[in-house]
Structure formats: structure tokens, C-alpha cells
């Protein structure tokens with residue numbers, strides 16, 4: 369495959385609301401982000417993905433957009449946005465914008481018009497069906513719980529919303545809608561952004577009458593049109609959020625010959641610690657061989673025919689060190705192990721703010737502490753179904769989205785250096801030990817391990833191009849694989865748990881990177897891996 373700049377990049381996701389507050393209102397903002405560019409440059413990332421900063425009433429923390437051309441005043445101004453783009457460019461970094469176009473806010477001018485009357489020119493921008501109060505058109509459910517249909521008094525019809533009722537779904541069948549979206553994307557491209565992360569893009573081909581949400585019949589047709597009409601000739605990074613993707617589907621999006629997107633986020637591994645067929649709130653422990661199976665399937669089946677994204681975390685997922693590492697005694701070791709395991713693979717890695725510090729889950733202790741709309745809806749509906757309070761709390765502590773959304777921990781002061789005011793979501797009290805100031809002062813911190821992994825990707829083509837091959841598929845404790853390229857082989861070996869494990873591989877290796885003190889050359893024939901030990905070795909014989 370032709371080498372593209374984003375194959376060597378590492379993307380850093382910023383959740384602006386929780387990143388850095390410059391004016392003391394308790395909400396992160398664009399000037400806060402600008403003030404932290406030196407920190408991000410030091411980490412070495414070269415692309416910043418901003419979760420939405422557009423004008424929004426905030427029913428879903430900005431994923432409900434009321435004006436795609438405006439910055440929400442809480443985050444700043446368009447002038448500040450332009451400055452941010454320019455300052456990033458000076459530092460060799462690009463901004464990628466969140467593109468939320470499956471739905472708008474119900475306060476977007478299009479919807480305000482559309483709901484007025486059945487013959488309003490904007491009516492067909494959205495999806496309306498007849499029905500009577502209490503009897504929605506069909507059984508389709510919202511991803512946030514309850515029906516996907518909301519009755520609209522003005523015209524006595526229902527409109528479709530796959531998320532919150534304040535997030536009406538756009539009607540992509542309507543060419544006028546698509547034209548408006550291309551125009552908006554081109555506006556941002558002209559402002560100099562480096563690409564787009566496309567929110568729930570696999571839903572735009574929906575066919576609600578046939579119950580089709582994901583992967584609808586016209587999805588790829590629309591994406592090819594998007595590519596032609598917007599970024600196709602521009603060499604941007606585009607990544608689609610695709611919850612229901614398989615590798616076959618992944619190739620449809622990212623095979624360069626099809627001219628759609630650079631890559632997608634797939635979520636198969638994310639389902640491995642829930643009861644199959646149930647919701648993610650229904651917890652089950654991860655079985656390591658399952659994780660290997662999923663990652664290896666994607667690594668192998670995308671080889672040469674598409675491109676993977678690599679991530680553990682985002683603003684919708686709990687913190688990885690709390691989820692599959694150890695956020696107690698081995699927090700630092702396990703955070704580095706998880707980073708090594710992921711960044712050793714083929715694809716473009718994404719780091720979610722605070723992951724490079726080994727930040728943990730929120731540490732909330734009451735159901736009321738969780739403020740996210742999805743969590744609130746879940747608690748309400750599970751109470752009605754008779755779940756116990758303990759059950760609900762256990763699920764929230766493990767999986768709630770707020771776990772990733774507590775403020776970024778910059779220093780050990782009470783508000784973690786995030787704000788001088790009252791943060792919109794409580795700061796995790798463990799900021800006393802876990803924070804950027806501490807990490808920068810400690811050579812052995814998680815931060816510097818990420819820095820090394822990022823640098824390796826820039827310096828070593830084998831990390832970008834090497835073919836992946838899994839070792840020990842059945843082993844329940846060790847995740848090991850190789851990358852091979854132009855006669856060179858790297859071995860990546862990770863002990864996934866907190867007890868020692870024996871490992872053996874024919875040969876000797878030069879240690880490229882480890883999360884423990886290790887000899888420069890190591891006989892790999894008989895190795896005892898320490899708790900959460902992870903290393904990258906170049907095979908020498």
C-alpha cells in the first residue's frame with residue numbers, strides 16, 4: 369500500500385470540556401488547549417482530534433450540534449479556533465475535527481424549521497413518520513434507551529432519533545442534506561484542518577422502516593460521494609466510528625481503491641467483557657485468548673487491503689488501566705504494558721487524554737455522581753426492571769462514560785490544575801499521585817514510555833509496515849506477537865497479569881523497549897516475565 373503521512377502518525381484525542389480551563393468557569397476551552405500545546409509536542413503526538421466544540425445545547429456533551437459553523441461560546445470563539453489551528457501548524461501538528469452528521473441538535477435551524485409544518489422546505493432534512501401519541505411507528509430503540517421515535521405535537525408525526533430525543537437523525541436520502549454537509553466540510557478543510565473523525569458514520573445509510581440502523585444499503589455510496597465532493601484530493605486523515613464493523617466491512621471503508629476513508633474505529637474487542645448478546649453493563653471478565661483472536665483477525669485481514677486504527681480508550685469508554693490493567697499496585701507497569709501491546713501493532717494509534725499518565729476510572733461512589741445522559745437513562749430503566757442499586761453502581765463504576773471524562777490531571781492541587789473554579793465534573797482525588805507535573809519529573813513515568821513508543825513509530829519503518837503474526841494463541845497470560853519487515857523481526861511480548869510467567873522463544877533479542885530494567889541483549893529461550901512485564905525485542909539470531 370502507498371505510504372501516507374497518517375500511517376506514521378499518533379493521534380491524541382482531546383475531550384475539550386475536560387482538558388484545560390483557561391477562564392475559571394470549570395469547563396475546558398480552546399485557550400486551555402492552546403496553553404498545553406508544548407506538553408503535547410513534548411509527548412510527540414502529531415495529530416489532535418478534538419471532540420466537538422461547535423455550538424451546542426449540550427444534551428450529549430456537544431454531540432448535539434446546533435451550528436456547524438460556530439464555536440460554542442463555552443469553548444471560545446472562531447478566532448481562537450483559527451489561532452489554535454495555526455499554532456498547531458507551527459508545531460507540525462494537525463487538528464482533526466469531530467464530524468457529527470448522523471444527527472443534529474433539535475435546536476439546529478434546520479430542525480427548528482422542519483418541525484413547524486409538513487410542507488416546510490426543511491421537513492425532509494429529517495425522518496418523519498405518522499403515528500398517534502403512545503404508538504410509535506415501529507419498535508426501533510434509541511441507543512440511549514427507550515424508543516427511537518419522538519412524537520412532535522406541531523404536526524402530529526414522529527421523528528427518528530437513534531440517540532437522545534434532542535438529537536434528531538438527518539435524512540441522508542435527501543440530496544440537499546448531503547450538499548449542505550459537503551459545503552460545511554469544505555469550509556473546515558479551507559480553514560486548514562487535517563481531517564475528520566466521523567461520529568457513528570455507519571448509521572447514515574439507515575432504513576428505519578426495515579429496522580436497519582448500521583451498514584444500510586447506501587452507506588458506501590454516500591461515503592464515496594463525500595470523498596469526491598470534499599477531502600478526496602486533499603490527503604487528509606479520515607476515521608469513521610463504526611460499532612458494528614467486521615474486517616470485511618473495514619476493508620470496504622479503508623481499501624484505498626474504493627476512495628472512502630483512511631481507516632475506521634472498530635469495537636469488537638470492546639465487547640469482550642460483557643455477557644454476549646447483552647448490554648455492556650452486563651459485566652463478564654475478559655478472557656485473554658479472546659482478545660488475541662479479535663486483534664489478530666483485524667491485523668491479518670486488513671493486511672495490505674486497508675488500514676487499522678489502534679485504541680484502548682476514548683470519551684465513551686472506561687479507562688484501560690482500570691479496565692484490563694491494574695489501577696492499584698501495578699498501575700504504572702500495567703499502563704505501560706497495555707501501551708506496548710497496542711502501539712506494537714500495525715495501524716494508527718490513538719491516545720485519549722490522560723491515558724499517557726495512566727489515569728484511572730473516576731472513582732465515583734454513588735449513582736448520583738454519574739452525570740452522563742447514557743448512564744442516567746440506564747440507571748432509570750434498570751431500576752424500573754428491578755435491578756438492585758449495587759448492581760447498577762457496579763456497572764457504572766466499570767463502564768460509565770464519565771470514567772473517561774473527569775478533568776485532566778495536570779498537577780496535585782485540589783482541582784488538579786484543570787481549573788481555578790469549580791470543575792463541571794469532579795476531579796479524581798488520585799490527582800495527588802497521578803498528574804502531569806509528577807510524570808514529567810519522573811524518567812520512569814508512563815508519560816515517557818508513551819513518548820518512546822511514539823518516537824519509535826517515527827523512526828522505525830518496521831512498526832509502520834511490518835507484518836503481524838501472533839504467537840501462543842491459547843496462552844491465558846502472555847500476549848506475544850512478531851512484526852516482520854525486510855528481513856528484520858521484532859518480538860513484542862507482554863505479561864497481561866500481575867504474577868510471573870515463563871516464556872520462551874528460539875533466539876536472542878536486543879531490547880528495543882521494556883517497562884522493567886532489562887539487559888541490553890536477552891536470551892529469549894528461558895525468560896521469566898515479571899508482573900505486567902512488556903518488551904519489544906529485535907531478534908538477532
Ligand code: GLC
Pocket residue numbers: 428431432468531567568609683684
Ligand atoms: C458517538 C460518540 C458519543 C455520542 C454518540 C452520539 O458514539 O462518540 O459520545 O454520544 O456518538 O453522537
Ligand code: CA
Pocket residue numbers: 389390391392393394395396397442
Ligand atoms: Ca472555560
